[in-house]
Amino acid sequence: xxxxxxxxxxxxxxxxxxxxxxxxxxxxxxxxxxxxxxxxxxxxxxxxxxxxxxxxxxxxxxxxxxxxxxxxxxxxxxxxxxxxxxxxxxxxxxxxxxxxxxxxxxxxxxxxxxxxxxxxxxxxxxxxxxxxxxxxxxxxxxxxxxxxxxxxxxxxxxxxxxxxxxxxxxxxxxxxxxxxxxxxxxxxxxxxxxxxxxxxxxxxxxxxxxxxxxxxxxxxxxxxxxxxxxxxxxxxxxxxxxxxxxxxxxxxxxxxxxxxxxxxxxxxxxxxxxxxxx
Ligand SMILES: [Zn+2]
Numbered sequence: 001x002x003x004x005x006x007x008x009x010x011x012x013x014x015x016x017x018x019x020x021x022x023x024x025x026x027x028x029x030x031x032x033x034x035x036x037x038x039x040x041x042x043x044x045x046x047x048x049x050x051x052x053x054x055x056x057x058x059x060x061x062x063x064x065x066x067x068x069x070x071x072x073x074x075x076x077x078x079x080x081x082x083x084x085x086x087x088x089x090x091x092x093x094x095x096x097x098x099x100x101x102x103x104x105x106x107x108x109x110x111x112x113x114x115x116x117x118x119x120x121x122x123x124x125x126x127x128x129x130x131x132x133x134x135x136x137x138x139x140x141x142x143x144x145x146x147x148x149x150x151x152x153x154x155x156x157x158x159x160x161x162x163x164x165x166x167x168x169x170x171x172x173x174x175x176x177x178x179x180x181x182x183x184x185x186x187x188x189x190x191x192x193x194x195x196x197x198x199x200x201x202x203x204x205x206x207x208x209x210x211x212x213x214x215x216x217x218x219x220x221x222x223x224x225x226x227x228x229x230x231x232x233x234x235x236x237x238x239x240x241x242x243x244x245x246x247x248x249x250x251x252x253x254x255x256x257x258x259x260x261x262x263x264x265x266x267x268x269x270x271x272x273x274x275x276x277x278x
Pocket of ligand 1: 053
């Protein structure tokens with residue numbers, strides 16, 4: 001029999017939060033201060049751990065600074081987002097490579113492919129994606145992978161690099177099960193954001209996937225400040241890290257699991273993937 005005292009507090013691991021974007025309109029020092037406050041508030045609210053991925057040089061820098069200021073709560077990923085790649089060059093790449101050895105950095109990304117937006121020409125996206133997958137393998141770090149309307153394009157890259165030892169997570173997964181099944185076979189983790197809670201029928205495909213991912217490969221995230229989960233969607237200006245509990249509880253219910261059990265399992269999965277100690 002379990003007593004209340006034996007049950008650990010529900011502690012979520014938000015595996016994808018752009019903390020530095022939550023207060024984008026403020027001056028830089030203020031952004032970092034408020035992002036740090038946001039991380040601490042999230043911790044009080046039961047989100048014990050946050051992976052903060054950069055998308056370009058200023059945000060990579062901010063992610064590392066936040067990780068240094070919040071040890072044991074925030075870790076950084078460094079990379080160049082497919083939608084930022086057009087504005088990045090050799091100097092940005094050299095910094096990502098140098099940062100990959102920083103102890104606060106636990107992953108390479110956010111990287112990936114995006115056919116929904118055309119901010120970066122496709123061939124340029126592919127160059128940046130490939131070099132980041134190479135770096136992840138070389139650094140023995142997992143990759144944080146963005147895939148928007150590019151499922152069929154991304155799989156050959158993943159197949160190639162998985163053969164070389166790539167580990168990683170498909171973030172804010174919106175893909176249909178046949179793609180996800182392939183990615184799972186390649187050893188990847190699958191992370192769900194607020195979009196899994198959206199009521200519109202077109203999001204049913206995400207729920208179908210979220211029901212089927214093996215329990216030892218599933219992660220949760222906010223993608224803050226984007227993808228605010230229900231029931232807060234449309235009622236708050238931007239997504240906050242605490243809201244990962246809404247997404248996590250939703251997926252737990254979808255799978256018929258106790259919320260605390262699901263929180264603990266997804267946290268264990270994130271700890272295993274990113275190699276952090278809580
Ligand atoms: Zn992101």
